[in-house]
Amino acid sequence: MKPVWWRQIRAVMRLEVKKTFFAKRGLWIYVVAALPVFLFIAYATAVSRQQNRMTEMVHKGKKTITYEDLLAVKRGMTNQEVVALLGEPDIHFYWTEHRQTGPKRIEDILHEKYNYSDGQHWLYVEFINGKAENLTMDYGNNLPRDSVMFAGIFQFFFLRLVVFFGCLGIFMNLFRGEILDRSLHFYFLSPIRREVLMIGKFLAGLIATCTIFVTSEILQTTAFLWAYRPSVRNLYLYQNHGLEHAAAYVGITVLACVGYGAFFLIAGMFFKNPIVPTAVILIWEGINPFLPAVLKQFSVIYYLKSLSPVDVPIPPGMHPLLALLISNSDPVSAPVAILGLLAVALVALYFSSLQVRRMEINYTTE
Amino acid sequence: MNDRILFEDVSKFYGEILGVNRVNLSIPPGITSLVGPNGSGKTTLMNLMTGLVRPSRGRIHVLGYRTDDAENLFKIVGYSTQFDAFPRGLTGFQFLYSYLQLSGRDAETAERLAWQAIERVNLVDDAKRSIAGYSKGMRQRIRLAQALAHDPKVLVLDEPLNGLDPLARSEMIALFRAAADRGCYVIISSHILHEVDVISDQIILLSNGYVVAEGQIQSVRSEIQEHPTKILIRCTRPRELGAKMIESELATEVTIHNDGRGLLVKTRNADTFYLALNQFALNGTEIESITPADDDVLSVYEYLIGEEEVVR
Numbered sequence: 001m002k003p004v005w006w007r008q009i010r011a012v013m014r015l016e017v018k019k020t021f022f023a024k025r026g027l028w029i030y031v032v033a034a035l036p037v038f039l040f041i042a043y044a045t046a047v048s049r050q051q052n053r054m055t056e057m058v059h060k061g062k063k064t065i066t067y068e069d070l071l072a073v074k075r076g077m078t079n080q081e082v083v084a085l086l087g088e089p090d091i092h093f094y095w096t097e098h099r100q101t102g103p104k105r106i107e108d109i110l111h112e113k114y115n116y117s118d119g120q121h122w123l124y125v126e127f128i129n130g131k132a133e134n135l136t137m138d139y140g141n142n143l144p145r146d147s148v149m150f151a152g153i154f155q156f157f158f159l160r161l162v163v164f165f166g167c168l169g170i171f172m173n174l175f176r177g178e179i180l181d182r183s184l185h186f187y188f189l190s191p192i193r194r195e196v197l198m199i200g201k202f203l204a205g206l207i208a209t210c211t212i213f214v215t216s217e218i219l220q221t222t223a224f225l226w227a228y229r230p231s232v233r234n235l236y237l238y239q240n241h242g243l244e245h246a247a248a249y250v251g252i253t254v255l256a257c258v259g260y261g262a263f264f265l266i267a268g269m270f271f272k273n274p275i276v277p278t279a280v281i282l283i284w285e286g287i288n289p290f291l292p293a294v295l296k297q298f299s300v301i302y303y304l305k306s307l308s309p310v311d312v313p314i315p316p317g318m319h320p321l322l323a324l325l326i327s328n329s330d331p332v333s334a335p336v337a338i339l340g341l342l343a344v345a346l347v348a349l350y351f352s353s354l355q356v357r358r359m360e361i362n363y364t365t366e
Numbered sequence: 367m368n369d370r371i372l373f374e375d376v377s378k379f380y381g382e383i384l385g386v387n388r389v390n391l392s393i394p395p396g397i398t399s400l401v402g403p404n405g406s407g408k409t410t411l412m413n414l415m416t417g418l419v420r421p422s423r424g425r426i427h428v429l430g431y432r433t434d435d436a437e438n439l440f441k442i443v444g445y446s447t448q449f450d451a452f453p454r455g456l457t458g459f460q461f462l463y464s465y466l467q468l469s470g471r472d473a474e475t476a477e478r479l480a481w482q483a484i485e486r487v488n489l490v491d492d493a494k495r496s497i498a499g500y501s502k503g504m505r506q507r508i509r510l511a512q513a514l515a516h517d518p519k520v521l522v523l524d525e526p527l528n529g530l531d532p533l534a535r536s537e538m539i540a541l542f543r544a545a546a547d548r549g550c551y552v553i554i555s556s557h558i559l560h561e562v563d564v565i566s567d568q569i570i571l572l573s574n575g576y577v578v579a580e581g582q583i584q585s586v587r588s589e590i591q592e593h594p595t596k597i598l599i600r601c602t603r604p605r606e607l608g609a610k611m612i613e614s615e616l617a618t619e620v621t622i623h624n625d626g627r628g629l630l631v632k633t634r635n636a637d638t639f640y641l642a643l644n645q646f647a648l649n650g651t652e653i654e655s656i657t658p659a660d661d662d663v664l665s666v667y668e669y670l671i672g673e674e675e676v677v678r
Contacts, residue, residue, distance in 0.1 A: 005470075007467065007470050008468055008470050014467075015464055018455065019453070183453050187468065189465075191436060191437050191440035191469050191470070192468050194436065358420075361419065362419060363449070
């Protein structure tokens with residue numbers, strides 16, 4: 001025999017999950033969740049095209065180029081020497097610069113750019129008057145490098161914007177939406193403890209956000225890896241912790257939903273206008289790196305950053321203040337981060353439970 | 367007192383706006399009607415009774431339960447509100463079924479009780495339709511079904527007859543009467559005074575947030591001294607009887623009825639008047655019937671709140 005409160009929580013969840021998934025006012029959340037997926041689909045398409053071009057170049061070239069051949073090109077070599085080594089380039093740009101080299105003296109300088117590929121790397125050789133001056137090696141399909149880019153998008157776009165605003169849209173409406181619809185009294189007329197109602201609604205919100213954003217995260221990972229050759233993909237997934245990273249991103253997404261969900265649930269009870277709490281929480285999360293250690297702990301992003309499996313490097317030359325936003329200067333261990341975030345969420349839920357007991361049905365003043 | 371609905375010095379303010387002020391009530395079983403013009407505090411009183419709003423001052427107990435104890439309160443209370451909004455996307459049956467499941471009932475019991483309630487309000491044919499497509503009367507009936515579904519001891523019904531056709535009205539009134547006869551507490555607010563008059567065991571008269579009068583209609587009427595009691599007497603020789611009454615100074619005003627077969631008498635002392643009337647009858651005056659003409663809700667309402675406020 002299941003306890004009554006559990007049956008009540010399930011009844012609330014059944015009603016709320018259905019409403020949350022199919023609410024017209026929540027359709028934008030699906031669009032927001034799809035944005036990073038589209039970004040990675042575009043990325044996969046670009047990578048795929050680049051790979052095709054490389055393959056085409058390799059097949060077209062009279063000479064088979066190896067990675068060692070590309071490394072053999074040095075600064076100062078003439079274009080004839082480079083052509084002798086790698087063959088005629090498939091892509092060849094050139095232009096002439098009229099440069100003033102003295103009073104009333106203009107010199108024509110010939111710029112040429114040769115592109116070569118071994119199928120996996122690009123070599124861009126820039127000649128000035130027939131001599132190689134700049135060599136750039138681009139790792140066309142560098143999955144380890146791109147996984148850092150994935151981590152950056154996950155931390156700074158997906159977590160801080162997509163999940164943040166998605167949770168805002170779902171959790172703030174759990175009570176506020178019902179007040180606007182004038183249907184909250186339906187719950188308040190039932191023999192159900194208000195705290196039980198709040199937990200049921202929170203869990204329903206969690207199911208909805210986790211389903212939407214974990215699906216988005218999985219689709220992003222799939223799209224990100226799609227363009228790579230199966231051998232590269234498998235190597236990353238099974239030999240280079242790729243699978244662990246993917247699982248960590250799913251876990252972080254779930255924890256983000258728990259943390260932001262708890263914050264926005266209570267915000268929805270206190271504020272009529274969502275702009276005010278959104279701005280407050282967004283600023284609070286943004287200034288987290290600048291806060292004292294004690295205050296940092298009352299933030300969701302502080303714990304999520306510590307859980308990220310891939311550190312996002314600070315680009316060279318970045319302003320120290322901006323660098324502070326990216327870096328994780330005060331990380332905590334994974335267990336502490338998980339427990340810390342859950343504790344912060346529980347504190348928020350505790351205050352929500354106090355507030356829900358004080359709530360009145362007074363639609364006319366809303 | 368665990369057998370009453372008690373209001374002890376209850377006030378409710380919405381900011382600076384008065385909802386109700388200094389209300390003291392002890393509501394017994396039976397049908398109690400809340401009567402008063404718009405904004406007099408009827409709905410506030412009902413919302414206070416059911417914990418939807420909290421009093422700014424004072425205490426409320428419903429059969430011994432505090433109104434902030436929703437878990438226990440709504441096991442014995444059913445409230446049909448005036449709020450004409452429902453959770454989205456539900457059929458009539460799903461609405462009741464969900465409500466009963468929220469009450470902690472298992473699926474089988476919830477289904478059985480939901481169908482019973484639907485049958486009681488005659489909505490079986492439309493139970494599987496979406497509430498969004500219901501007429502006003504059907505929405506009213508499904509709200510009543512929600513209030514009745516768990517067979518509560520206390521029924522709080524805010525304008526329960528609004529939007530119902532005459533047949534449905536009489537069916538619902540019979541339903542409320544049956545509940546009251548079973549010992550339930552049925553609290554009704556209504557603008558339709560002649561219906562309140564027919565169904566109420568007691569009334570609570572409200573004006574501007576204050577309780578103006580409460581109790582059985584007749585006893586409330588008898589306390590209104592400034593308005594003489596009106597009595598309709600059916601008799602064979604009305605002129606003769608009228609003259610005797612004026613002569614004996616029992617009546618302050620006597621009018622022959624339009625059909626010439628009776629008298630409309632005004633008296634300041636109804637009890638003495640009735641005794642004297644017995645004496646007249648014993649002395650040979652043939653009296654067919656004696657009916658109080660103004661101890662109904664409408665008259666009480668007119669006397670206490672004023673004619674301009676009466677909603678007929």
